[in-house]
Amino acid sequence: MESQWTTSSTSLTAAASASRGLNHEKPTLSVVGLLLKSVRHLCLSTSKLWTFLLLNIRKLLFLFIRIWACLYVSIRMSKKKYKKGKKYTDFTEFFKCAVSENFLPKKILVLDLDETLIHSHHDGLSRVVTVKPTGLPDFIIRVEIERHPVRFFVYKRPHVDYFLEIVSKWYELVVFTASMEIYGAAVADKLDNNKNILNRRYYRQHCTLEFGAYSKDLAAINDDLSRIFILDNSPIAYRSYPSNAIPIKSWFFDPTDTCLLSLLPFLDALRFCRDVRSVLVVLYIVWTIYKYLFRATWVNPSGKYVLISGCDSGFGFGSAVELDRQGYSIFAGVYTNEGKKLLSEKLSSKATVFKLDITNQQDIENCLELVKRKTINLHALINNAGIGKGGLIDWTSMSTYREVMDVNFFSHVAMTKTFLPLLCQQADSRVINLCSMCGYFSAPGLSAYSACADSNITLPLYYINLYFTLNKSYR
DSSP, rough: OOOHHHHHHHHHHHHHHHHHHHHHHHHHHHHHHHHHHHHHHHHHHHHHHHHHHHEEEEHHHHHHHHHHHHHHHHHHTTTTOTTTTTTOOOOOHHHHHHHTTTTOOOOEEEHHHHHHEEEETTTOOOOOOSSSSOOOOSSEEEEEETEEEEEEEEEETTHHHHHHHHHHHHHHEEEOSSSSSHHHHHHHHHHHSSSSSOOEEGGGGGGEEOOOOEEGGGGGSSSSSGGEEEEETTTTOOOOOGGGGEEEOSSOOTTOOOOHHHHHHHHHTTTTSSSSSHHHHHHHHHHHHHHHHSSSSOOOOOOOEEEESSOSSSHHHHHHHHHHHOEEEEEEEEEEEEHHHHHHHSOOOOHHHHHHTTTOOHHHHHHHHHHTTOOOOOSSSEEOOOOOOOBOOOOOHHHHHHHHIIIIIHHHHHHHHHHHHHHBBBEEEEEEEOGGGGSSSSSSSSSHHHHHHHHSSSSSHHHHHOOOOOOOOOO
């Protein structure tokens, strides 16, 4: 009996302990579960809010800009008295009185021409763009450049005449273009149309050439930067004055464009600010965030031709396979027969694989003829081919240095120069150079490769110069 009682007592004690343990663990599990549930709901709510913001952030950003401009005007100007003893009950009357009494001097709006107000092409350069012109050019300009007659076919951006008519009542208008004066003056005359609203003009000779690109000095127009700003499609043009600029989308031939009309409410509010920079700096920050969140739009690969060199292996091989999978028409240059066989098995039937030695100019010319048989324009040129040879400096011959530099640098320039006419036929064409981190971080035994890698990293400066030479040489 005693043993049974002991056993029963032990069982009861164990059961009681288990019961106490369960009673203690239950609230612990409940708190943890509640915490996890709260975190889960918080994550879901945050995800929904972020999705909503991404879908509507563009409208919210532009709404914020307009509200900021109006609030700034009302707060700053409401503290000023324009006439002693007079109170303004009507907000519109308040603004009209402020302007009529010249409390706020008339501000200066600087306007770019090409791809901002107009787009043009000349006899020697006819571009193929996504949206083709629907009719004849608005006007034709005939000028003589270096003793050669050149005709420019000029298309006006939609609503440009109405835009100029309205803003000329609000601002003093100034034309500032990086084009040649003989071209820019003729375009400005056509846009002015004897209305005398575009009398002040600045041309290429008034720009500053920095790193192969033209930037515009607003201080040369007016020393008071609080009352001057520029409307331009190129960030390079106003890189010295980001808080005195309004960016605008580049225009080519899109007949549905409404950017100029959309700017009118903002410009109407901006003219009442004491300092345009206090508003435009917010616009600059918002625009920077917008460009970061909304990258370049997806490119339709249909009918787009891409030429890639050095496709035997590595990045060239992978780029050819991926771009072919996306739907681009690929021209893949390989150096060996083995590479040609391997890549041909991976690509579709519309891709073209051929042998290419970029150090041989005849091979490059043959490649050009091959591409011309299939297309008259090239969407992209990817300079990927390269070699790497190691060795200590005192053991490396000069012939090795020249060989590495010839393949990794000079041949890329030769490829670009050869295919330049095909790249110029398309407005959104691009040249991509694959470089190496050895241009920044070298290692023992890689002196020749690091030297050419560093040259390849600085190669974009050459292409910046090339871009502006192509786009502005006849303007």
